[in-house]
Every structure is written in structure tokens, then in C-alpha cells.
Amino acid sequence: MTEERVQLAIQPLDKTASVTPGTPFLEIARQLGVPLNLPCGGEGHCGKCRIRVVHGTAPTTQADLRHLSREEIAEGHRLACQLVVTSPLVVIIPPEALATGHHQILTSRGELRLRKGTPPFYKHLITRLDTSEARSLVDRIHRQTGAQPLTFSAIAELARYAHTEHTLTALVAEKSIVGFEPGDTRERNFGLAFDLGTTTLVASLVDVNAATPIAVAARLNPQTQFGDDVISRIQFACERPDGLQQLQHAVCQALNDLAQTVIRDAGISRNEIYQAACAGNTTMQHLLCGFHPFSLGRYPFTPVTLGSVSCQARDIGLELHPECHLYVFPAIGGFVGGDTVAGVLTSGLLEGETPALLVDLGTNGEIVVYDGQNLHAAATAAGPAFEGAKISSGMRATQGAIEHVWRDEGGELRYRVIGNQRPTGMCGSALLDLLAILLDAGIIDPQGRLTGCNARPEIAGSLGCGPLCERIVVHEGRPAFLVVPGEETSSGQPILLTQQDVRQLQLAIGAIRAGTEILLGRLGLSASDVQAVYLAGGFGNYIRRRHAQRVGLLPSAIPTARIRFCGNTSLFGAELALVSAEARRHAEELARMVQHVDLSADPDFRWKFAEAMIFPEQSLIHPEADRA
Numbered sequence: 001m002t003e004e005r006v007q008l009a010i011q012p013l014d015k016t017a018s019v020t021p022g023t024p025f026l027e028i029a030r031q032l033g034v035p036l037n038l039p040c041g042g043e044g045h046c047g048k049c050r051i052r053v054v055h056g057t058a059p060t061t062q063a064d065l066r067h068l069s070r071e072e073i074a075e076g077h078r079l080a081c082q083l084v085v086t087s088p089l090v091v092i093i094p095p096e097a098l099a100t101g102h103h104q105i106l107t108s109r110g111e112l113r114l115r116k117g118t119p120p121f122y123k124h125l126i127t128r129l130d131t132s133e134a135r136s137l138v139d140r141i142h143r144q145t146g147a148q149p150l151t152f153s154a155i156a157e158l159a160r161y162a163h164t165e166h167t168l169t170a171l172v173a174e175k176s177i178v179g180f181e182p183g184d185t186r187e188r189n190f191g192l193a194f195d196l197g198t199t200t201l202v203a204s205l206v207d208v209n210a211a212t213p214i215a216v217a218a219r220l221n222p223q224t225q226f227g228d229d230v231i232s233r234i235q236f237a238c239e240r241p242d243g244l245q246q247l248q249h250a251v252c253q254a255l256n257d258l259a260q261t262v263i264r265d266a267g268i269s270r271n272e273i274y275q276a277a278c279a280g281n282t283t284m285q286h287l288l289c290g291f292h293p294f295s296l297g298r299y300p301f302t303p304v305t306l307g308s309v310s311c312q313a314r315d316i317g318l319e320l321h322p323e324c325h326l327y328v329f330p331a332i333g334g335f336v337g338g339d340t341v342a343g344v345l346t347s348g349l350l351e352g353e354t355p356a357l358l359v360d361l362g363t364n365g366e367i368v369v370y371d372g373q374n375l376h377a378a379a380t381a382a383g384p385a386f387e388g389a390k391i392s393s394g395m396r397a398t399q400g401a402i403e404h405v406w407r408d409e410g411g412e413l414r415y416r417v418i419g420n421q422r423p424t425g426m427c428g429s430a431l432l433d434l435l436a437i438l439l440d441a442g443i444i445d446p447q448g449r450l451t452g453c454n455a456r457p458e459i460a461g462s463l464g465c466g467p468l469c470e471r472i473v474v475h476e477g478r479p480a481f482l483v484v485p486g487e488e489t490s491s492g493q494p495i496l497l498t499q500q501d502v503r504q505l506q507l508a509i510g511a512i513r514a515g516t517e518i519l520l521g522r523l524g525l526s527a528s529d530v531q532a533v534y535l536a537g538g539f540g541n542y543i544r545r546r547h548a549q550r551v552g553l554l555p556s557a558i559p560t561a562r563i564r565f566c567g568n569t570s571l572f573g574a575e576l577a578l579v580s581a582e583a584r585r586h587a588e589e590l591a592r593m594v595q596h597v598d599l600s601a602d603p604d605f606r607w608k609f610a611e612a613m614i615f616p617e618q619s620l621i622h623p624e625a626d627r628a
């Protein structure tokens with residue numbers, strides 16, 4: 001008996017599939033490699049994965065009814081994550097539902113320069129493999145190189161060179177000889193560094209001899225298909241028998257693609273990559289290594305390991321030199337990972353004035369406080385609001401996202417869009433700009449209420465609320481601020497900041513601010529004592545510092561000049577681990593000495609969090625906070 005099949009066509013991507021009736025659309029999209037944007041991981045909560053069925057019958061779900069109007073449903077709009085294919089369908093995916101296009105990905109390492117130490121991988125020249133004496137070849141290699149042991153495959157390889165008189169180059173990884181190359185190849189020694197971000201992945205090809213990065217590539221993490229945040233990915237791994245395998249395969253394939261890009265750009269071969277290093281949050285590192293994240297998803301959020309991992313790159317599916325070693329950074333806690341260790345190692349936190357703060361604002365928010373002696377670290381449940389999730393007009397920093405908002409001399413609102421096109425939504429940096437502007441104008445009060453024109457002149461500043469007040473509209477019965485009218489957007493939908501959006505941002509900001517205050521408090525410090533703030537992470541490096549202070553995300557009571565951007569410290573740490581065994585050892589020490597603080601177990605957290613959700617009064621902002 002032949003199984004019943006139905007046809008699905010996905011336009012404008014020109015993809016087709018013959019599927020069993022009852023197959024979830026999401027599953028088919030994944031198999032066809034259609035990169036859907038799923039901010040809530042396909043849970044039906046965000047309503048942002050809208051597609052349109054233009055031919056065939058698609059039943060409506062409760063989530064469709066919650067997020068789509070009657071007219072939209074009648075026109076065939078559905079949520080991609082809820083759609084089940086039961087009959088032949090033709091579906092159109094609009095650009096905003098696709099996780100493609102140019103993403104604002106941080107690849108810079110700021111002012112940081114790699115300081116070379118003893119490379120964990122190096123090459124040793126074997127001048128002559130003389131077989132005339134009775135000693136074994138292995139003994140001879142030992143004498144020439146020092147006393148490194150040879151791996152089994154290196155001995156087998158050595159045997160192949162027994163009858164040649166050629167010069168050989170021994171490949172030495174972590175004190176073992178792992179292979180040989182004919183001739184003198186010492187000049188060519190390359191390594192790959194990876195920043196394993198929850199949202200983005202970055203690869204940097206490093207010339208180890210010169211301690212210099214020579215090619216960089218970045219892309220969206222394909223695991224976003226399974227959820228925007230680490231919690232939804234842990235859930236995916238736990239709920240499906242092959243969940244972990246799918247997640248591991250997706251990230252590994254993406255790293256192989258990035259490797260291919262940088263290798264091609266630099267004009268070298270995969271076989272010349274002898275070592276790789278990566279840093280990411282604890283969950284991302286677990287998923288890459290194929291360690292099941294089950295225990296990270298349940299209190300007390302225990303990782304499988306906090307130590308660094310050293311393995312053969314091929315063991316996890318990386319296609320590099322067959323003997324390529326992979327080093328994965330040690331972590332500090334369940335949600336404070338190798339990327340934070342890399343940040344402590346490379347940001348300048350340990351060398352500058354103290355007390356100092358390292359704040360890593362990416363998809364997750366991690367904070368480290370250093371008082372010159374002690375290091376305390378915590379992860380905050382900031383959630384993905386800064387990535388645009390849970391914000392009605394929010395989106396990632398990709399094409400079509402408004403990334404900067406300001407007021408011109410007449411007090412009117414201006415904005416800049418990534419890709420210089422019609423806007424689709426707002427990313428995190430623009431959301432912070434807007435909040436700060438509306439707080440300055442008195443349109444949002446310190447409690448986060450959109451109060452409209454009730455601003456007191458002394459609050460609203462010289463520009464007053466001016467033309468901004470005309471942008472207060474009523475949306476679903478509540479006040480909202482109109483950023484861009486529907487006629488000017490790519491989707492025809494207005495871009496709004498709703499009261500609910502302000503609440504979500506207050507929650508995210510409050511979590512980071514409360515976490516910072518608790519960590520400082522543990523060392524007997526307050527925010528005004530802070531001498532330096534090192535800002536790391538994808539989101540952190542695109543925000544306006546003064547706006548971050550205005551909304552309370554960063555300490556308000558210090559001059560803006562004390563806040564320094566330090567680029568992608570996760571990537572920089574991984575690069576450093578390729579050129580310095582000492583840096584690896586230092587990373588291990590730091591991971592052990594940093595005290596991990598579980599904020600959820602802190603008795604003060606609840607009230608500090610509630611307090612931190614109130615925006616700072618303008619009078620509390622340091623007078624030297626610049627206006628840029």
C-alpha cells in the first residue's frame with residue numbers, strides 16, 4: 001500500500017516537498033533548509049513568523065487567532081510555527097519571516113592586540129631522517145625534538161618516510177607529535193577561533209606564527225531555528241529524541257561553512273588548520289560538544305562540565321586537519337560560560353582601574369565585578385528583549401531594522417535603518433535610544449508609564465516633548481508611541497512602542513541593573529564607586545552609552561568616559577588561546593577563581609529587581625554623561 005503524500009510549494013524560494021499529511025510546516029522547512037525567523041522558538045507566543053497560504057486549505061490554530069486579525073486570516077496569513085500541512089499548499093514567505101540578510105554581527109576586537117606566548121601547536125624541523133644507525137626512527141625523532149611522545153598515527157606516518165632522506169616537519173600539539181609533513185613547512189601555521197554566540201557565530205583565521213588574524217567571517221547561528229534563547233534550545237534537546245543531534249549538527253555545519261569562507265579568503269587549505277579554539281556560553285559549548293544539556297534546564301542548572309574541553313576537532317564533526325585539536329573554554333557556572341572567561345581574560349578588566357565591571361550584553365546578560373582582588377560573576381535573566389523578541393515591533397539587528405533613533409534640532413524623531421531601506425522593526429540599540437528620548441522628553445515617566453504630554457517642562461529639557469506628543473496613539477485600547485507610520489514601513493504595519501513593550505524592556509533592564517547592584521553589594525561597593533565599565537558582546541557594542549545610562553542599564557552616576565567598548569572579547573579570547581598556552585592556563589585559573597553568584601537564590605534579588613525596574617530620575621544622571 002502506498003503512503004498518501006501531499007505537495008507543498010514554498011515561494012519565492014522555489015522549494016517543493018512531497019510530505020505525509022499531518023507533517024508540521026516547521027519540520028519541512030528545516031529539512032528544506034528554509035531559514036525561518038522564529039523569535040519564540042516556534043512556541044506560538046510572539047506572532048512574528050507570519051507566512052501566507054495562497055493556495056490550499058490551512059486550518060487556523062488558537063495562536064493564529066490570538067495574533068492575526070480576521071482579515072489577515074481570511075487573506076491566508078498563518079503562523080509558520082503552528083501550521084500543519086494536511087493538504088496540498090502553496091505558501092509565500094515574506095522577507096521579514098526569513099532569518100537571512102545582512103546581520104549586524106560584531107567581529108571587531110576593539111583596541112585589543114594578540115600577545116603571543118607559547119603556541120599550543122607548533123612545528124619542529126627534522127633535518128635528516130638518517131636510518132643508517134640501528135636506533136629506531138622514533139628515538140631519533142625524540143632526540144631531535146625533545147622528548148615528545150608520538151601518537152599512533154604519527155608513528156604510522158613516520159614509517160612511510162623511513163626510506164627518504166627528505167627534511168620533515170613534525171607537527172606538535174599539546175606536547176605530542178601528531179603527524180609529519182614533508183619539507184620545511186614551519187612558516188605555515190594556522191588556527192581557527194570561533195565565537196559561539198547564541199544568535200551569531202564568528203570565525204577568525206589566525207596566522208599563529210605572526211599572532212595575527214587574517215580572515216574573519218560571521219553568520220546567524222542556525223540554531224535560532226530551534227529557539228532564540230538557550231532555554232528554548234535546551235527544551236528542544238530534551239523533548240525530541242534527536243533534538244541534541246539536530247542542534248549539534250546545525251552549529252557544526254555552520255562552523256564548517258564559516259571555516260570554508262575564511263580558508264578560501266586566505267587562500268589556504270583545510271589541512272593547514274592544526275588547531276581550533278572556541279568560546280561561548282555554557283549551553284552553546286555543551287551543544288557544540290554534544291553534551292546533553294538536560295541538567296542545565298533544571299534547578300540548580302548544573303553543567304556537565306565546567307572545565308575546558310580538549311578533543312580532536314573531527315570528533316565533533318569539524319572538517320579541518322585530521323589531527324586538528326579543538327580547545328573549548330572553561331566555564332564559570334550554568335549560565336556564565338567560556339565567553340565570560342574570555343571576556344575577563346581579554347577585556348582589560350584585570351589590568352585597569354578598580355572597582356571595575358565587565359558587562360557582556362548579548363542574547364544573555366553576564367556581569368563580572370572586580371575589586372582588585374575578588375571576581376564575582378552572575379548571569380541575568382535579561383531575556384531576548386534586546387534581540388527584539390517579546391517587543392511588538394522588535395527584531396534582530398538585521399536588514400530592515402531601525403538601529404538608531406535620535407531627535408533633530410526641531411525635536412522631530414529621526415531614525416537610521418540597517419541596509420538603508422524601508423524599516424521593518426526596531427532592534428535593541430534603537431529601543432534603548434527611544435526609551436532614553438522618551439524619558440528625557442517626559443513622555444515616559446520613571447515608572448515606565450507612557451504618559452503622553454503630561455511632561456513637566458523641567459523634565460522635558462530644552463526640546464520639550466514638542467512634536468513627539470503628536471505620536472501618542474491608542475493601540476488595542478492602550479497608549480502607544482508611533483515610531484514609523486504604516487505607509488513608510490516595508491510591511492505596511494506601523495512601527496510602535498507599546499506600553500507592554502516598555503514593560504518588557506523594564507524587565508530586561510531591571511534584571512541587569514539588579515544583578516549589577518547585588519554583585520557590587522557583595523564586595524561592599526555601590527554603582528558610584530565603579531571606575532571602569534568594560535562593555536562586551538554583540539548588543540553592548542552597538543548601544544549609545546549615555547542612553548544605556550539614562551535608562552539604568554549601566555550605572556547612571558558615573559561619567560560616560562568610564563564606559564569602554566571592548567569589542568568581541570569572546571572571539572578575541574579564542575584567538576588568544578591559539579597563540580598562547582599561557583593564556584589557556586590563565587583562563588583555567590580565572591574560571592576557578594571567579595565566584596559564581598546565583599542571583600535567583602539571593603534574598604535581596606526580588607526587591608532589588610522591583611526597584612531596578614524604575615527608570616533613574618534625570619537628576620541622578622552624572623553631569624558628565626555625554627549627549628552623544
Ligand code: FES
Pocket residue numbers: 037038039040041042043044045046047048049079080081082
Ligand atoms: S509565534 Fe511562531 S515563532 Fe513565535
